[in-house]
Structures are given as C-alpha cells and as structure tokens.
Amino acid sequence: MILNKPVWSSYAIASLCMALSLPAPAANSNFDQGVTFFKAQRYRQAETYFATQVKNNPSDLNSYYYLGLCCQREKDYARARTIFTYLSSQSPDSEAGRRALISLNEINLASPLPASTIASAASPSSTNSVVSSSRTTNSSSQSASMPTQSSSGRRGRYVPSADELAALPAQEDIYFTGSGTQILVAAEINRHPVTLVFDTGAGDVVVGKNQLAEMGLKLDMSERPDARTAGSSNNSVVDVWRVPCEVKVGRIVRRLPISVLDNNQANPLLGQSFFKDFQYKIDYPAHRISFVRKGVQNDVTASTGVPFSWDPEAPDKMLVVININGRNCPCWFDTGNSADGISFGRNTFQKLGFSIPIDAVKAQTYGVTGAGQCSQFRVPYVRFGPIDKTNVLISVHDDDGLGKPLLGQSVYNAYEYSVDNERKLIFFKRRGHGTD
Numbered sequence: 001m002i003l004n005k006p007v008w009s010s011y012a013i014a015s016l017c018m019a020l021s022l023p024a025p026a027a028n029s030n031f032d033q034g035v036t037f038f039k040a041q042r043y044r045q046a047e048t049y050f051a052t053q054v055k056n057n058p059s060d061l062n063s064y065y066y067l068g069l070c071c072q073r074e075k076d077y078a079r080a081r082t083i084f085t086y087l088s089s090q091s092p093d094s095e096a097g098r099r100a101l102i103s104l105n106e107i108n109l110a111s112p113l114p115a116s117t118i119a120s121a122a123s124p125s126s127t128n129s130v131v132s133s134s135r136t137t138n139s140s141s142q143s144a145s146m147p148t149q150s151s152s153g154r155r156g157r158y159v160p161s162a163d164e165l166a167a168l169p170a171q172e173d174i175y176f177t178g179s180g181t182q183i184l185v186a187a188e189i190n191r192h193p194v195t196l197v198f199d200t201g202a203g204d205v206v207v208g209k210n211q212l213a214e215m216g217l218k219l220d221m222s223e224r225p226d227a228r229t230a231g232s233s234n235n236s237v238v239d240v241w242r243v244p245c246e247v248k249v250g251r252i253v254r255r256l257p258i259s260v261l262d263n264n265q266a267n268p269l270l271g272q273s274f275f276k277d278f279q280y281k282i283d284y285p286a287h288r289i290s291f292v293r294k295g296v297q298n299d300v301t302a303s304t305g306v307p308f309s310w311d312p313e314a315p316d317k318m319l320v321v322i323n324i325n326g327r328n329c330p331c332w333f334d335t336g337n338s339a340d341g342i343s344f345g346r347n348t349f350q351k352l353g354f355s356i357p358i359d360a361v362k363a364q365t366y367g368v369t370g371a372g373q374c375s376q377f378r379v380p381y382v383r384f385g386p387i388d389k390t391n392v393l394i395s396v397h398d399d400d401g402l403g404k405p406l407l408g409q410s411v412y413n414a415y416e417y418s419v420d421n422e423r424k425l426i427f428f429k430r431r432g433h434g435t436d
Contacts, residue, residue: 199336202271208264305425306385337408
C-alpha cells in the first residue's frame with residue numbers, strides 16, 4: 001500500500017521532534033521497533049508495538065505518548081484524545097504528560113468538536129481501558145446476545161464528556177413491550193424509529209446494515225470495517241463498523257458510536273454504552289425501566305445487595321457469582337439472554353466439572369451471526385443472591401464461543417431489580433414484598 005505523504009503544520013512538526021527526543025525505555029524491543037516504524041511514517045505498524053509495550057509495562061508513559069501520536073497521525077482523533085487526556089490527567093508533571101497536553105491542543109485546532117461530543121478519558125478504570133482500542137482484531141470476548149467488541153475500531157471506545165453527562169436527564173421512565181423474558185424498548189437512531197432489546201450483555205447499541213435498510217437510514221461508513229467480532233450461537237466472525245449516531249430512548253438522547261454488523265440476524269440491541277451512566281430499575285408488572293442519572297439521589301435504601309464487578313477480560317460485562325447445585329459459577333448478567341436460564345459454552349461447562357445428561361434435548365439457537373446448536377436440559381437448583389430457583393433451563397452450546405456463562409432473565413424476572421452502577425450492586429425486590 002502506498003501511503004500519501006501527510007501535510008503537517010509547523011505545530012505538528014514541533015510535536016514530532018519532541019516525541020523523538022523522549023528517552024526510550026532501556027533495552028526494549030517493542031519500543032525500539034515502534035520508534036523505527038514511527039520514523040518511517042508507518043503508524044499502523046508502530047501502533048501495534050507501542051500498544052503491546054504499554055500492556056506489558058503500564059508505567060511506560062513514553063510509549064503511551066507515542067501510541068497517541070500514532071492515532072493522531074492516522075486522524076483517529078477520538079482515540080488520540082482518549083490517550084492524551086489519560087496521560088495529561090494521570091501524570092501531568094511528567095514530560096510525556098506535558099507533551100500530551102500540547103498534542104491535545106493541536107488536535108482541537110485540527111479537528112474542533114462541540115464540548116458535548118469530545119470524548120474524555122480523565123479517569124479510565126485501568127490502563128488497559130486506554131490501550132484496548134488497538135486496531136488489532138480480537139473476537140475472544142463474547143456475550144449472550146452480542147460480544148464485547150474489541151473496541152479496535154478507528155473511532156475507539158466511547159467515553160462521554162462531563163458536559164454530556166451533565167446534560168442527561170436526572171430521571172426518566174420508559175416503558176417496554178415484550179412478554180416473559182423479553183424487554184423491547186422504542187428508540188430512535190438518527191431520528192429513525194427502531195425497537196431495541198435492552199441488553200446488559202451488549203457493550204454497544206448494535207444494529208445490522210440489513211436493519212438500517214429496513215429503517216431507511218443511511219450512515220456514513222468507511223470501506224473497511226473497524227473490528228471483527230463473534231456471536232453467541234456459533235463461532236462465525238463478522239465485520240463491525242463503529243459509527244457515531246444520535247440514539248434516543250424516551251428523553252435520553254446520546255451521541256455515541258453504535259456497532260453496525262454486515263447482516264444482523266437477531267434483534268437490534270441497546271447496550272451498556274447507552275445506559276451505563278445511570279442507575280436503573282426494572283419493573284416487570286408495570287413494563288417500566290426507571291433511570292436515575294449517576295450522582296442523583298434514588299430510592300434504593302437497602303443496605304445490602306448482590307455485588308457485581310466489571311469483568312477485567314471484558315470491561316462491558318457485569319460479572320456475578322451464582323450457585324448451581326452447590327457449586328459456585330461466575331456468570332455475565334445478561335438481560336438479552338431470553339432463551340434460557342443460563343447459557344454455557346461446552347468447554348466452559350466441562351471445566352466447571354459439569355456433564356451433559358443423556359436425556360438432554362438438541363435445540364437450535366439464534367444470534368447476531370446466525371444459527372447454532374446446543375444441548376438443553378434442566379438443573380434442580382440455582383441460587384443468585386436472595387433468589388432460589390428450581391428446575392432451571394440450561395443450554396450448552398456446541399460452539400464454545402460464549403466466554404463466561406450467561407445468566408438469563410428467566411432466573412430473575414419474577415423480581416423487580418435495581419442496578420446501582422456506582423456501588424456495583426443489584427437490589428432485588430420480590431413482587432409484592434420489600435427489598436431482599
């Protein structure tokens with residue numbers, strides 16, 4: 001591929017000279033290789049080496065800075081902002097931190113954006129949350145209805161600015177349709193109506209090109225996809241484009257990247273990027289989701305709740321521990337899994353010491369990448385926090401692409417529940433009773 005020679009301003013040339021004068025880590029081949037490719041203006045290759053270096057050595061600020069410069073040269077301004085903001089806020093007195101601030105100013109001159117749409121990463125949860133948007137494809141992290149993308153898209157992981165968060169409504173009730181284990185909400189994407197599945201197992205708003213065509217919505221997408229990912233029903237890997245869009249549910253309006261699949265064979269999804277900045281309560285009898293913006297007083301007063309964490313291997317997944325027939329099992333809390341109580345990949349199921357009974361029934365499953373096969377049967381007992389459930393339907397997928405098991409709605413849909421993202425607790429309330 002022939003690279004066009006970039007036209008740089010004197011400001012950009014100055015920042016390049018400063019970057020090349022940063023002291024290199026001693027005897028580090030990843031850093032040295034990255035600098036070699038950077039000097040040759042082969043920024044995509046250089047980025048791979050710098051990303052590897054900062055993953056292996058999170059304290060290497062110089063490699064962070066070079067990684068940001070690679071994104072800047074590739075005009076991936078959203079991700080460059082994320083990295084430079086991280087550096088300038090986490091290490092403002094270091095040489096790399098000071099130069100990151102200069103680079104931020106340069107980006108704002110080259111690509112000014114409204115304050116409400118500039119991504120800020122002042123307090124990422126870990127160094128990997130900055131690096132994880134590397135362009136190298138990764139489809140290992142998966143979920144019930146949509147795996148966590150490798151955020152490897154050219155637009156990077158979505159981090160809302162303080163201005164955008166402050167503009168969100170303090171409270172909003174929306175009403176959903178669906179029966180049993182389905183939660184379907186009315187939404188708009190770029191003012192085009194669409195019905196989305198409320199899915200705690202999805203990292204993004206997810207829709208297919210086929211569904212965009214049905215909506216009559218055309219989006220400006222690059223020729224090449226931003227990432228590749230896999231679904232829950234089989235091991236097929238599909239292309240993903242991450243495209244900034246306006247998504248509206250009730251009075252909540254957000255400008256954020258959505259994930260567009262070439263052909264989505266499941267329902268479109270409303271994922272964590274849309275509602276992660278809220279606490280929310282699911283009221284099944286009223287068919288209502290009550291959102292309360294983080295930092296606003298809500299009505300959850302119980303002193304105890306079921307703890308969850310954000311899975312370090314898949315940062316958009318809510319990780320909980322359940323007990324199956326007396327054996328503890330980590331699962332992803334997945335409201336998008338409406339097919340059964342718990343979904344497993346075959347290898348994961350066997351590693352936990354379980355075996356598929358001989359009377360299991362073969363069934364077909366469907367997801368974003370198409371159909372797959374699974375074995376279905378029931379287990380006598382599942383406990384999840386205050387919930388004791390008997391005769392729970394289990395699916396074990398032939399293709400082991402799920403990652404961790406998926407805890408579906410049939411286990412907890414007899415309860416109202418509130419998710420407190422600030423304290424990382426889930427509060428369950430039995431219908432007609434107090435909070436458990």
